[in-house]
Amino acid sequence: MKKLNITIFFILGMIISEGVSAQSVTPEVKELQAGKEYNKAQVQTFPDFGYQDANSPELKKIREKYNLDAVAGAGTDVERAKHLLKWFHNEVPHNDDLNIDPLNAISIIDSYREKKQNHGCYPLSIAMNEIFLAMGYKSRSVICFSGHYPDSDGGHVINSVFIPSLKKWIYMDPQDNAYVSDENNNLLSIAEVRERLISGLPLKLNEDANYHHVPTNIKDYLYTFMAKNLYRLICPLQSEFNSQTITSGKTMLYVELLPVGSKDPVIDKFETRVDEKKNVKIINYHTNNSELFWKIPG
Numbered sequence: 462m463k464k465l466n467i468t469i470f471f472i473l474g475m476i477i478s479e480g481v482s483a484q485s486v487t488p489e490v491k492e493l494q495a496g497k498e499y500n501k502a503q504v505q506t507f508p509d510f511g512y513q514d515a516n517s518p519e520l521k522k523i524r525e526k527y528n529l530d531a532v533a534g535a536g537t538d539v540e541r542a543k544h545l546l547k548w549f550h551n552e553v554p555h556n557d558d559l560n561i562d563p564l565n566a567i568s569i570i571d572s573y574r575e576k577k578q579n580h581g582c583y584p585l586s587i588a589m590n591e592i593f594l595a596m597g598y599k600s601r602s603v604i605c606f607s608g609h610y611p612d613s614d615g616g617h618v619i620n621s622v623f624i625p626s627l628k629k630w631i632y633m634d635p636q637d638n639a640y641v642s643d644e645n646n647n648l649l650s651i652a653e654v655r656e657r658l659i660s661g662l663p664l665k666l667n668e669d670a671n672y673h674h675v676p677t678n679i680k681d682y683l684y685t686f687m688a689k690n691l692y693r694l695i696c697p698l699q700s701e702f703n704s705q706t707i708t709s710g711k712t713m714l715y716v717e718l719l720p721v722g723s724k725d726p727v728i729d730k731f732e733t734r735v736d737e738k739k740n741v742k743i744i745n746y747h748t749n750n751s752e753l754f755w756k757i758p759g
Contacts, residue, residue, distance in 0.1 A: 527570065546633050549570075569588040638671060644663040
């Protein structure tokens with residue numbers, strides 16, 4: 462990437478399956494370790510996250526158009542999520558390009574099928590999110606930035622998917638068909654990946670993680686690239702079809718998780734920015750409370 466296309470974020474302000482040893486401490490990991498912890502006692506200052514129902518007409522269309530029931534198969538909720546991830550990863554490979562309009566799963570998939578239109582990690586995450594929602598999962602796009610505020614310094618966008626049988630969120634990245642496990646092969650959430658990078662505990666990538674058919678190098682991917690970009694985490698407040706398409710008069714809401722003492726604005730306040738050219742209002746809430754940010758969906 463491995464530069465992030467930041468159309469909207471400017472407005473917002475080979476060792477694949479083996480875990481890297483705890484001694485593999487990169488400069489990016491050290492920088493993440495130097496940050497302060499979250500404040501889990503902080504009260505909630507933002508609205509609850511929302512997730513569109515799979516029976517909505519837009520999501521039903523995605524499910525039927527791409528025959529997602531057959532793609533997911535009849536396995537467990539974990540297996541089905543992995544199948545959906547792998548299918549979409551192969552369906553629309555990553556290459557950075559300008560974002561398309563509208564920005565939703567149908568336009569993203571069809572533009573590649575019909576025109577070989579390239580897509581960066583941001584559109585890939587949006588489409589992946591809508592695919593998960595269409596199949597009944599609670600899911601989010603998660604925008605990951607470094608601590609070099611206000612410079613986005615690249616960044617990455619991945620997905621967080623709630624797995625009912627595990628009663629937890631798990632990390633999934635459609636760009637690399639990647640998910641992360643601990644030394645006992647337990648799937649990890651984005652929060653757990655971040656915590657293990659800081660504490661030096663083992664991390665493993667799935668064996669079929671890859672970028673354009675080249676196996677994903679775990680040290681480059683997790684201990685350098687993602688370690689740099691797991692400082693600021695931002696999610697759209699409403700996880701739904703077409704939520705990230707910019708239209709005149711639209712208000713777009715986000716919640717940003719930051720460690721205590723970050724350089725962003727005062728945590729219990731929210732930013733309101735207006736793109737007058739596009740007539741779009743951006744509201745970005747801030748929190749230091751990771752438990753509220755990653756609250757289990759109802």
